[in-house]
Amino acid sequence: MVPVSVVIITKNEADVIQRSVAMARLITDDIVIIDNGSSDDTGKIATEYGCRVFQKNWDGYGANKNKGIACARYNWILSIDADEIIDEELVTALHHLHYNNPDTVYNIRFKTYFGDKLISFGSWGRDHHVRLFHRGTVKWSELPVHETLLFPKGTKQKTLAGFIHHYSVKNEKECREKALHYALLSAKKYYHIGKKSNFIKLYLSPAFNFLRNYCLYLGFLDGWEGWCIAKNTARHTWLKYHHLYQLESMPIQKTYQSDNLLYMYPQIKQTS
CATH class of the missing domain: 1.20.1280 (Monooxygenase)
Structure with missing residues (x-):
C-alpha cells in the first residue's frame, strides 16, 4: 500500500463503482466515498470493498471533492470518479513514487469509452488531467461545473505511466x-x-x-x-x-x- 487516499464522489453509481474501487484497493487502504443520497446499492458495494462512505449534501463538484479530501487519512490524494478505473500500469507507477515533494502534481492520461468502444481520436482521445496531488498545497475550485485544481505558483507537473479508463457514456x-x-x-x-x-x-x-x-x-x-x-x-x-x-x-x-x-x-x- 502507498500513502495515498483515493477520493470518489458518487450518486447512484452501483453499476460501475465495483470495478473502480477494486482497482483502487491495489494501491491504498483508504478509499473515501462522498455520496450524495444514492438510492441504489452504491454505499453497500463501496462498504463491502472496505471504503469509508460519507453522506454529504450536494454543494457542487469541486465542493464535494474538497469534502472528501478533508475526510482522507493521507495527505496525497488520488481523485477519480466512480466511472473511472485505474489500470495495472498506473498501479505500478503509483507504487514506485516517493511522495516526498508536495510541490509536485501528477498528470494522468485517460482512455475514454463510448459504451464499450475505446475512443482514440477527437478531444476524447487526447484527454489527460492532474489527479494526484498533495492536499497541503492543492485543492479544487468550488465552481458549479468544470471544477479545476488550484495550484500555487511554482508547482511542478509530471506525467505518470499508465491510464485512467473513463467509461463516460453508455449510449x-x-x-x-x-x-x-x-x-x-x-x-x-x-x-x-x-x-x-x-x-x-x-x-x-x-x-x-x-x-x-x-x-x-x-x-x-x-x-x-x-x-x-x-x-x-x-x-x-x-x-x-x-x-x-x-x-x-x-x-x-x-x-x-x-x-x-x-x-x-x-x-x-x-x-x-
Whole structure:
C-alpha cells in the first residue's frame, strides 16, 4: 500500500463503482466515498470493498471533492470518479513514487469509452488531467461545473505511466443528456461571473468545436461514435450560450445555493 487516499464522489453509481474501487484497493487502504443520497446499492458495494462512505449534501463538484479530501487519512490524494478505473500500469507507477515533494502534481492520461468502444481520436482521445496531488498545497475550485485544481505558483507537473479508463457514456441518449446537463450548469456559472452570450459564441463556436473534434482531431476515424461525440460537443456549446442568453433576457425569479455563493438567476425554459 502507498500513502495515498483515493477520493470518489458518487450518486447512484452501483453499476460501475465495483470495478473502480477494486482497482483502487491495489494501491491504498483508504478509499473515501462522498455520496450524495444514492438510492441504489452504491454505499453497500463501496462498504463491502472496505471504503469509508460519507453522506454529504450536494454543494457542487469541486465542493464535494474538497469534502472528501478533508475526510482522507493521507495527505496525497488520488481523485477519480466512480466511472473511472485505474489500470495495472498506473498501479505500478503509483507504487514506485516517493511522495516526498508536495510541490509536485501528477498528470494522468485517460482512455475514454463510448459504451464499450475505446475512443482514440477527437478531444476524447487526447484527454489527460492532474489527479494526484498533495492536499497541503492543492485543492479544487468550488465552481458549479468544470471544477479545476488550484495550484500555487511554482508547482511542478509530471506525467505518470499508465491510464485512467473513463467509461463516460453508455449510449447516445446518455451523451445527449450529459451535454444538456453540463450546458445548463455552465450557463448559470457564466451568468454569475458576468460572461455574455453573442452571435459568435452562439453560432460560430459550436461549428468550430464540431470541425475541431471531427476533422482536425480526426474524430471521424472513430466511426459513428466519433460523429456522435463531435455532434454533441457542438450541441453542448450552443446550448450553454443559448441558455445564457435566456438568463440575460429574463427577470430574476429564483435563487439557489452552491459552493458557498448565492446564485441569482431567472427560471430557464429548458431546451434539449
